[in-house]
Amino acid sequence: MLLVFIIVLTRLIIRNAVAAKTKENQLKLANQQQLIQASITAQEKERGRLAADIHDGLISKLNGLKLQAEIQYADTAVGIVEGLDRCIMTARRISHDLSPPLIEHSSMEDVIEEVIEPYRSSLAITTRIGMLKNIDYSSEKKIQVMRIMEEVTMNVHKHANASELYVRWRGNPTHSLLYVKDDGDGFAMDESKTGLGLQNLESRTQFLNGLIKIHSTLNHGTSILLCFPNN
Known part of the structure; x- marks a missing residue:
């Protein structure tokens, strides 16, 4: 006992x-x-x-x-x-x-399109935007997605030497997904973990209570997948 x-x-x-x-x-x-x-x-x-x-x-x-x-x-x-x-x-x-004016009255699709529009002259951009429901995103979420897109497209434009950019946005009643892929130079993942740009992406993803996955290979481009809940 x-x-x-x-x-x-x-x-x-x-x-x-x-x-x-x-x-x-x-x-x-x-x-x-x-x-x-x-x-x-x-x-x-x-x-x-x-x-x-x-x-x-x-x-x-x-x-x-x-x-x-x-x-x-x-x-x-x-x-x-x-x-x-x-x-x-x-x-x-x-x-x-x-501080984008009237962002509260803009749809998430318009926010994304406005970010990538200036790069269409230098990149062949393909977009696929599918919304399964008319989701009412808060201004805070639209701003964070906009900042993430700005960081990604600027990096592609400045550093990737890419010629093509693929952007997909998909929203359903519970979650939203952003997928961005380029055909540029890529980078070594272990050498970029402490980069300020990557830290910004991760911080804004945490603000969204979401997850972000970045995959890149030298000479084979970079892909970024962001997923976050709508509530």
Whole structure:
């Protein structure tokens, strides 16, 4: 009976220790998730503040200078006015990139298409977008998917030496899936695990409570699969 008591007690101690360790790990994971979400939310708020400053401050001042040049110098200020127009367009583009206007009224398909549209002149892009249900994504989720697409397409454009890009988006009542594949140079996975771009992708995926898998082989391109719940 003493032996049985010792065995039962030992099992109970081990079980309690395992349960305590599991709870500790869950708390650490939850805390890490909260920190990531708070960090990304703060980044987007700062982007919004900068976009507002550019739109309300810089662009309005540039428009004032343009109007002043047109009034004071008339036809002799053509070059100045054209230069100011280019500055205004650049400032508007930067403001738009920092904080896309009306994103809450855009569909996820429109968000993806807007990101990849500027690259169609340099890449042969094939898209397949299939929605099994009209899903109402939150603005936060659309922003995270947009940032992920921006990171991926920019890397393909700058580093992959790719000629083709395949983008597939699929949504059903419970989950959404994004698949992106290029035919570029690829990279060694073990050499890129600590890259800032990969860390950004993983952080934004965690914000979505999703999973991301990246596969790349030298000279055989790169594929990225993102899946996250809709709720």
